[in-house]
Amino acid sequence: xxxxxxxxxxxxxxxxxxxxxxxxxxxxxxxxxxxxxxxxxxxxxxxxxxxxxxxxxxxxxxxxxxxxxxxxxxxxxxxxxxxxxxxxxxxxxxxxxxxxxxxxxxxxxxxxxxxxxxxxxxxxxxxxxxxxxxxxxxxxxxxxxxxxxxxxxxxxxxxxxxxxxx
Numbered sequence: 001x002x003x004x005x006x007x008x009x010x011x012x013x014x015x016x017x018x019x020x021x022x023x024x025x026x027x028x029x030x031x032x033x034x035x036x037x038x039x040x041x042x043x044x045x046x047x048x049x050x051x052x053x054x055x056x057x058x059x060x061x062x063x064x065x066x067x068x069x070x071x072x073x074x075x076x077x078x079x080x081x082x083x084x085x086x087x088x089x090x091x092x093x094x095x096x097x098x099x100x101x102x103x104x105x106x107x108x109x110x111x112x113x114x115x116x117x118x119x120x121x122x123x124x125x126x127x128x129x130x131x132x133x134x135x136x137x138x139x140x141x142x143x144x145x146x147x148x149x150x151x152x153x154x155x156x157x158x159x160x161x162x163x164x165x166x
Contacts, residue, residue: 005032005039007058013037014045020075022047029065032057037067038084042098044070050077059086063094064110072098081107081114090116093124101125 038057064084091111
């Protein structure tokens, strides 16, 4: 399903203490617009979000696609963030005192910095994606590891009869 917000607001808000049983799956949210979190704003909640695409969303302040605050711990799996922008910080994701987990997510072409952590209590966990981020600098002090090399191996089993991934 595609939700085109047509620059008239954001796609979703989680702000009532939702937990992992609140799920958002297989949705594309595009053209969302809001000062904080053009596609999704999460406040004090920890939903599970998987196989979603966040494309061309914008924030006039922070978190072009995704704004996470107030001790939230959402889990994002297999999500793609692309071409999102924020006027201030966090073109893809902005964290304020939260600990999101991103597993096998891709951030590409969002305004920089793509992921911004506002303070020391923002402790996101990344797997896989951080190896291949377009700009590897993060945070107000611009720490990064851009002078290092990364190597990854992935496997896919393809059914020779159908071409389907197994």
